[in-house]
Amino acid sequence: MTAWSFVGEGFREGRTDYWRAGARWALTPALNVDFSRARGMDDDAPAWWSLGLGWVFER
Numbered sequence: 001m002t003a004w005s006f007v008g009e010g011f012r013e014g015r016t017d018y019w020r021a022g023a024r025w026a027l028t029p030a031l032n033v034d035f036s037r038a039r040g041m042d043d044d045a046p047a048w049w050s051l052g053l054g055w056v057f058e059r
Contacts, residue, residue, distance in 0.1 A: 002027060007036075017041045022050070030056040 003026045010019050022036025032054045039047035 001029060016045050018045070030058075 005024045005026070006022070007024070008019070008021045010017065012018070018038055018040050020036050020038040022034060024032050024034050026032045034050070034052040034054065036050045037047070038050070039045065
């Protein structure tokens with residue numbers, strides 16, 4: 001099973017509003033890779049990329 005999912009969101013941190021857009025690639029039911037970009041809505045607000053790896057342990 002390989003699947004893609006996508007997300008878009010807005011959030012507030014401190015006094016600045018941000019947006020984030022990202023994708024998740026599920027390689028298996030237990031392993032996924034997340035990739036996203038976030039940026040402040042003000043011209044001088046910071047922006048960043050995020051890359052993550054998720055692993056679900058058996059219970």
